[in-house]
Amino acid sequence: MLSHLPILPVLLPLLGAPICALLRKPVAAWLFACTVALLTFAAAIALLAQTWQQGVLSYALGGWAAPWGIEYRIDLLNGLVLTLVSGMASAVLLGGRASIWRETPEEKRSLFLVAFLLCLAGLQGIAATGDAFNLFVFLEISSLSTYALVATGRDRRALVAAYNYLIMGTIGATFILIGIGFIYMLTGTLNMMDLAQRLPALTESRTAFAGFVFIIVGVCLKLALFPLHLWLPGAYTHASSMVTVFLAATATKVALYVLIRFSFSVFRLEFSTLALPLETVFLTLGIVAVFAGSLVAIYQPDLKRGLAYSSVAQIGYMVIGVGVGTVIGLQAALVHLFNHALMKGALFMALAAVVYRVGDGKFSSLRGIGREMPLTCACMLLGGLSLIGVPGTAGFISKWYLVVAVADREQWVLVALILAGSLLTAVYIWRLVETVYLGVPGPRQVPDSPAGRAEAPPGLLAVSVVLALANVYFGFDTRLPVEAASGAAESLFAAGQP
Amino acid sequence: MAGGNLLLASLAVAPVAIAGILCLRNRPNAREAVSIGASLLLLGISVAVYRALQAGDSPQWHSGELLPGLRIALSVEPLGALFALVASFLWLVTVVYAVGYMRGHNEQHQARFYAFFALSIGCVMGVAFAANLFTLFLFYELLSLSTWPLVVHAGTDEARHGGRVYLGILLTTSILFFLPAIILTWWTSGTLAFTPGGVFPPDVSPLLLSVLLLLFVFGVGKAAIMPFHRWLPAAMVAPTPVSALLHAVAVVKAGVFSVVKIGVYIFGLDQLAAVDSRDWLLYLAGFTLLAASIVALRQDNLKARLAYSTVSQLAYITLGVLLAVPDGVVGSGMHIAMHAFGKITLFFCAGAILVATHKTRVSQLGGLGRQMPFTMGAFLVASLCIVGLPPTGGTWSKWYLMLGTLDAGAWPLAFALILSSLLSIVYLTMIPVRAFSTFEGDAAAVEEGGIREAPLACCLAIGVTGAGCIALFFFPQPLYELVAGVPLWGRR
Numbered sequence: 001m002l003s004h005l006p007i008l009p010v011l012l013p014l015l016g017a018p019i020c021a022l023l024r025k026p027v028a029a030w031l032f033a034c035t036v037a038l039l040t041f042a043a044a045i046a047l048l049a050q051t052w053q054q055g056v057l058s059y060a061l062g063g064w065a066a067p068w069g070i071e072y073r074i075d076l077l078n079g080l081v082l083t084l085v086s087g088m089a090s091a092v093l094l095g096g097r098a099s100i101w102r103e104t105p106e107e108k109r110s111l112f113l114v115a116f117l118l119c120l121a122g123l124q125g126i127a128a129t130g131d132a133f134n135l136f137v138f139l140e141i142s143s144l145s146t147y148a149l150v151a152t153g154r155d156r157r158a159l160v161a162a163y164n165y166l167i168m169g170t171i172g173a174t175f176i177l178i179g180i181g182f183i184y185m186l187t188g189t190l191n192m193m194d195l196a197q198r199l200p201a202l203t204e205s206r207t208a209f210a211g212f213v214f215i216i217v218g219v220c221l222k223l224a225l226f227p228l229h230l231w232l233p234g235a236y237t238h239a240s241s242m243v244t245v246f247l248a249a250t251a252t253k254v255a256l257y258v259l260i261r262f263s264f265s266v267f268r269l270e271f272s273t274l275a276l277p278l279e280t281v282f283l284t285l286g287i288v289a290v291f292a293g294s295l296v297a298i299y300q301p302d303l304k305r306g307l308a309y310s311s312v313a314q315i316g317y318m319v320i321g322v323g324v325g326t327v328i329g330l331q332a333a334l335v336h337l338f339n340h341a342l343m344k345g346a347l348f349m350a351l352a353a354v355v356y357r358v359g360d361g362k363f364s365s366l367r368g369i370g371r372e373m374p375l376t377c378a379c380m381l382l383g384g385l386s387l388i389g390v391p392g393t394a395g396f397i398s399k400w401y402l403v404v405a406v407a408d409r410e411q412w413v414l415v416a417l418i419l420a421g422s423l424l425t426a427v428y429i430w431r432l433v434e435t436v437y438l439g440v441p442g443p444r445q446v447p448d449s450p451a452g453r454a455e456a457p458p459g460l461l462a463v464s465v466v467l468a469l470a471n472v473y474f475g476f477d478t479r480l481p482v483e484a485a486s487g488a489a490e491s492l493f494a495a496g497q498p
Numbered sequence: 499m500a501g502g503n504l505l506l507a508s509l510a511v512a513p514v515a516i517a518g519i520l521c522l523r524n525r526p527n528a529r530e531a532v533s534i535g536a537s538l539l540l541l542g543i544s545v546a547v548y549r550a551l552q553a554g555d556s557p558q559w560h561s562g563e564l565l566p567g568l569r570i571a572l573s574v575e576p577l578g579a580l581f582a583l584v585a586s587f588l589w590l591v592t593v594v595y596a597v598g599y600m601r602g603h604n605e606q607h608q609a610r611f612y613a614f615f616a617l618s619i620g621c622v623m624g625v626a627f628a629a630n631l632f633t634l635f636l637f638y639e640l641l642s643l644s645t646w647p648l649v650v651h652a653g654t655d656e657a658r659h660g661g662r663v664y665l666g667i668l669l670t671t672s673i674l675f676f677l678p679a680i681i682l683t684w685w686t687s688g689t690l691a692f693t694p695g696g697v698f699p700p701d702v703s704p705l706l707l708s709v710l711l712l713l714f715v716f717g718v719g720k721a722a723i724m725p726f727h728r729w730l731p732a733a734m735v736a737p738t739p740v741s742a743l744l745h746a747v748a749v750v751k752a753g754v755f756s757v758v759k760i761g762v763y764i765f766g767l768d769q770l771a772a773v774d775s776r777d778w779l780l781y782l783a784g785f786t787l788l789a790a791s792i793v794a795l796r797q798d799n800l801k802a803r804l805a806y807s808t809v810s811q812l813a814y815i816t817l818g819v820l821l822a823v824p825d826g827v828v829g830s831g832m833h834i835a836m837h838a839f840g841k842i843t844l845f846f847c848a849g850a851i852l853v854a855t856h857k858t859r860v861s862q863l864g865g866l867g868r869q870m871p872f873t874m875g876a877f878l879v880a881s882l883c884i885v886g887l888p889p890t891g892g893t894w895s896k897w898y899l900m901l902g903t904l905d906a907g908a909w910p911l912a913f914a915l916i917l918s919s920l921l922s923i924v925y926l927t928m929i930p931v932r933a934f935s936t937f938e939g940d941a942a943a944v945e946e947g948g949i950r951e952a953p954l955a956c957c958l959a960i961g962v963t964g965a966g967c968i969a970l971f972f973f974p975q976p977l978y979e980l981v982a983g984v985p986l987w988g989r990r
Contacts, residue, residue, distance in 0.1 A: 389673075390643065391636040400565065403681050419673050426669050430662075438653055478564055 005050065006059035006072045008043035009082050010128050010138075012036055013089075013121035017114050026109035030097055033113040037093045037120065041086040044124075048079035048484075058130070066130075067191050073130030077334070077488035080481070081127040081257045084341050088249040089120045091345070095463025096242040098456070099352050103154050103240040112152055116246070118145035123254045132180045132266070133190045135258065139176065139222070143169045146251065150239040161234035168221060168231040175218030182211030195266050212267050213276070219262065223255035225319055226289035229312045236308035241352035244304065248311055249345040253337050256318050260330070263322070264492040282323025287417050289316025294424035298431070304361040306428055307347055310387065313421065314340050317402060320418065324405045327489045332401035334485035335478075339386070339394040342474060346383030346467035350376050353456030353464055366432070367439025373455050377436050379468035384429035386471040389422045394474040397482070502559035504547055505572040505627050508582070511540045512620025516613045523609035530597050533612050537590040540619065544586040547627075548579045548980075558629065568690065570636065573629035575692070576983045577762070577831055581755050582626040584838050588747050589619045591959045595846055596739035598955025602853040605737055611651060615743070617644040622748045625755065631680050631690040631764065634756060635672075638720070641752055642668040648740040649733045656735055663732035668719045671726050676717030679710055683764065692759060694985035696766025707765075708775035714760050715779050720753025721816050722809045723779075724786040731805040738849030741801060746841035750808055751834055754815040758830050761819040767986055771822035780820050784914040787813035791921035798859050800848045803925060804841065810918055811837045811884060817911065818899050824986055826902030831981035833895035836970060840883030840892055843963040844926070847877040850952035850960060860929060867934035870951050874933045876964035881926035883967040885919050891970025894978070 016036035023029040051057055051074050059072040074082075093116070104112050122142025129135050147169070151162035184190055186207045187198040202208045217228075224232040232252075236244050263278065293313030300306035318340070321333025351361055353376045358365045370377040386393035399422060406414045455461050474481060515536035522529040550557055551574050560571035596615070600608050621644055624637030642665060650661035684690050686706065687697040698707065719726045733745055761770050770776060787810045794806035811833070818830030850873045851857055851866065867874040879890060886896030896919065903912040951957055970977065 385643070391632075391639050397565065399677075400681065403678065404685065407678075407681060407685050415678055416674070419678060423670055423673055426673070430665065434658060434661075437647075438650060438658055476561070476564060476570075482565065 004059070005043060005047055006057050006074050006128065007061065009040050009047065009086060010072075010121060010125045012040045012043065013117045013124065017117040017121060020117055021110065021114045023110060026101075026106060026113075029110040029113045030093070030100075033117055034090070034093045036117060037086065037090040040120065040124065041083070041090045044079070044082040044086045047074055048076075048083045051076055051079045052484075052487075067189055067194050070134050071130040071191055071193070072128050073192070074128060075488065075491060076484050077260070077492065078127045078257065080334070080338065080484040080488065081254060082124055084253065084338060085123050085127065085250045086120065088246060088341060088345055089116070091349075091463050091467065092116075092242050092246045095349070095459040096245070096352065098459055099241045099356050102356055103242075104152055108152065112149070115145045115148045115152075116243075118142075119149060119246070123250055126254050127257055130192045131190050132183070132192055132195065136173070136177055136180055139173055139258075142251070142254075143173060143222075146247065149243045149247075150235045152243070153238045153240045155238050157234075158238035158240075161231075161238040165231040165235045168228075172218045172221030172228075175214045175221065177218075179211040179214030179216075179218060182207050182214065186211070192261070192266050196268060199266065200268055208267075209276075212262075215262050216259070216276075216278070219255055219259045223252055223259060223315060223319075224312060225315055226285055226292055226312060229289070229293075229315075232312060233305055233308040236311065237302060237305040241348070241355050244308075245345060245348040245352060248307070248348050249341040252311065252315055253341055256315070256322075256333070256337055259319075260322060260333070260492070264330070279323050279325045282319050283411075283414065286316040286318075286320035286323055287414065287421075289313060289319065290418070290421040291424070294421055294428065298424065298428045300428075301364070302360070302362050303351060303366060303432060304348075304355075306432075307344065307351070310425065310428065311344060313425070314344070314387075317398070317418070317421070320414070321402055321405060324409055326405060326408060327486075327493050328401065328408060329405040330489040330492060331482075331485045332398065332405045334488055335401050335481050336398040338481040338485070339398045339471075339474060342394055342467060342470050343383050343386045346379055346464060346471055347387065349460065349467055350380040350383060350464040353460040354380075356456050356460060357454065363431070363435050366435050368436070368441035369439075370437040372441075375455055375461060376464060379464040380436065381433060382468040382471055384432060386475070388426045388429055392472065392475050394471045394478075394481075396475055397478050502557050502572070504543055504550065505557055505559050505574070508540060508543045508547070508623040508627065509572075509620055511536050511543065512616045512623070515616040519609055519613045519616065526601075526608065529609060529612060530593070533593045533616065534590070536616060537586065537593050537619075540586040540623070541590050544579075544582040547574055548583055550574070551576065551579050560629070564632075567688070568632055568684075569630070570633050571629035571691070572624075572627040572633065573692075574627060575763075575985070576980045577755065577758060578626045578628075580831060580835060580977070580980050581751060582623060584835050585619065585622045585626065585748055585751070588743060588838060588842055588963070591962050592739050592743040592842070594955050595742070595849070595959035598953035598959075599739050599849050599853055600737070602953045602956070603737070605651070606653075607651070610647065611737070614644055614647045615740070618648065618744060618748055622752055625752045629692060631683065631692070631760075634759070635676065635680055638676075638718075638752060638756060639669075639672060641749060642672070642720075645733075645740075645744050645749055648744065649736045651737055651740065652735065654735075660732040660735035664729045667726055667729040667732075671717050671719030674717075675713045676719075679713035679717050682706070682710055682713070692763035694763060694766070695987050696769050697764055698766075698769060704772070704774060707769065707773045711765065711770075711773050711775050711779065714764075715757060715816065715820075718753050718756045718760075720749055721757045722750060722753065722786075722812050723783060723816055724789060724809075724813075727786070727790065727809045730809055731802050734799075734801040734805050738801070738845060738852060741804075742842050742845035742849065745805065746808060746845050747838045750812055751838060754812050754830070755834060757816050758819045758827065758834075761822070762827060762984060762986060767822045767824070767827070770820070776820055776822070780817060780908065780911065783813045783817035783820060784911045786810070787817065787918045788914050788921075791918045791925065794925045795921060797925075798861055800851070800858055800860050800863070800929075801845075803860060804844050804848060807844075807884060807922060807926060808837075808841060810922070811841070814896075814899055814915070814918075817915075818902055821902045821906040821908065821911075823902050823905040825898050825905050827984060827986065828978070828981050829895050829898030829900075829902050831984065832898060832974070832977055833892075835977055836883060836891040836895040836967075839963055839966045839970060840880045840890070843876055843880035843960060843967060844884070846956065846960045846963060847873050847880070850956045853956065854950055854952045863929060864932045864935070867930065869949060871934075871949065872951055872957060873960060874930045876960045877933075878927065878930035879964045879967050881922075881930065883970075884926055885922045889971045890967045891974060892967070893971060894974045
């Protein structure tokens, strides 16, 4: 059993999804999905613990040896991503039932959970696999199920958002497929380790170059890196609340993982930096994303959309970390990958709780809600402070690493810009705080919402509180993200040396 | 180790008090008793810490590593002990005052008010006992955030606007200047610990040090060096006890305290004296203290006038440490305490006048001495303390600051100090003088009806701090010895 551990985080949700489809009663399906997610989470934690002690784990799928069969390769990097994704999935499923029930018609609830598990399986598969084509397959699984999930939003605009995402996502996936095809044509292998050994000899090859560019652009589309982010705000805004929580906390993180995997493990560092001015591109796009995302976020009348644009900005920070091109820069990106999942998880979860009460996430509906839902709003506040990077929260640790990484390269202008970016974050978070705590409540849209103090259902509230406290906890005890990130970053760089 | 627990206890008082206040939010008497009890406890802890320091003990505590080499660490040194003593004592007095004021003025949401008040003081303790820049920054930022609800307490548009300016300037300066300065310090010297004699290796480029000093002085927006002083008058929309404690003592003193600590323990006086940008900053501080005095002259709103007076006095303290001579540091350290006593008394008086007569403008106060003789008498004493005249404690701090400027050979600055003090006589001391005067117009402005002072709790607080101003004139030795004990030089 233990020797099969590396496959479990993928296999459990993948097999769980069809079984879930057979359970007609939504509550039964929900209980089953929760069990699957928790087991997946447990397997991922066990896997992370094992890689921590033993280093890289390799697993040959179906017993076929590596270059021919599909290899699952777990190191610290994907161990961390697997844990993060399955942990968020468990949190969303466990706590989000009330919200899912409220926002999905009864006959569709089971199917919603099926799509959710499939999405989880896809994301886990992307993270776990060591095979480039297998990665594409799981990318498609996660994407297709995500399109379906986004389309379940209550609003009819969710359909348009899902359609937009479908078009953009398909273009991205096609690019990735073309890229993988190119390098397969050139090297005759799809195994990432094999590719990593064969590609350095082909630095001069135009085909390898084209393949690399296709893959990077395709991944950046999935990552929603500015200016390829256009699908993201719509999808986040109109999807149902729990889908937004899950996507914001995981989907872009997995895309970032793929970006790092391809530009550091598969194509070694010298390829990524010599063949292309990738550092400059990433740094430039990253900082533009920070400013564009934040500035647009400030002017959104809808908090959900504002936070979606904030995600565009935060992705910019991560990409800057990657673009710095040093161990500590990569570490900054990975730490922020982890921390940002916590912040956005807390924010979107608390927002889901508020939406449950007031019907939508418009600022006009949020006025004065702090009186009625003090705990929920405190969670939102903590998430927001973490997003700004106030010391004592996880966000500060991210910011610290990122600034140290950039300062290490003596890029002072970039340091100033990064910090100015966090001021913009402060502006839109403070707009939220003022609305929530100082605003005068207007008439509520949902007629059955009781007056006076009334928190969201306990599940939503509990998960919000846990995520918000996690932001504080990981602001002080940083061992998990920092050590995993530094281990991962160092091994990626050690592997990248010729 | 027992000492370390003391430091932790000083941080723990606030959360415990907040829990008590929120649990008892519907029972005002019990709630205020919790506040007073907590402030007594905190004062006791501060005194115990001070005793430990006198006994040659140096209590310490640190957490595990947050980042490699970076911990939350607490320790005690003379400046911190001084700041903690002043802040915790004045918290006690202010809580007593606030009980009278908030009830007399029928303010809303009092439980929230006392809770955030306690939280702010907890942050101040963290600032006072911080053993490294990181810990200082942590509590510095938390202090900005936890005082925002107090500033916007009224919830009006005006309060909201004031809150925006307040937080906007404090956050902007700290994120844009203070944080990079800390990271740069770490990057160059490999440590953030407050070390006597400074942390920078001797071969650091002078340009970097110049930039760092600029970043630090402007980054500590709470020190209100121009042009980053606008938050102080903006924050005057807060209820008077908030203005009194936070904007005469806790917040602004956290600012100048940080500047002094950075000057003494991060740069070290030797290195500070050699930094090129220091000269420029010295004159900026000189400009600030003069300009703020001139602006104060033109303010008719009493609290706004006091706010600009604070800006001016803060610049004295910043200037004192930037002189980079021992007398300057002594003057700065003493002025932290003296100005705290003087300014808090002035704010208390302003609040008492508001509660008793609903007057907020200086021009309305002529002849008021007949109605509120006690309040205006205390106002007179406190204004002397700010100006620096006997028989008040301000005399000594101004004395040492003056000595410092002469020591450093900065004649123009000495002149600026004198000029600004003269101006403060005009804009502060003239207020009680007018109040007690018998000019025709002034006397007519006050309705008859004999003596009508503010509630007893308010008068009690005013009496205590006013007496403190005088006591510090006659017994300045403990204070002086404490500040003179600051380890100015490292091992040479």
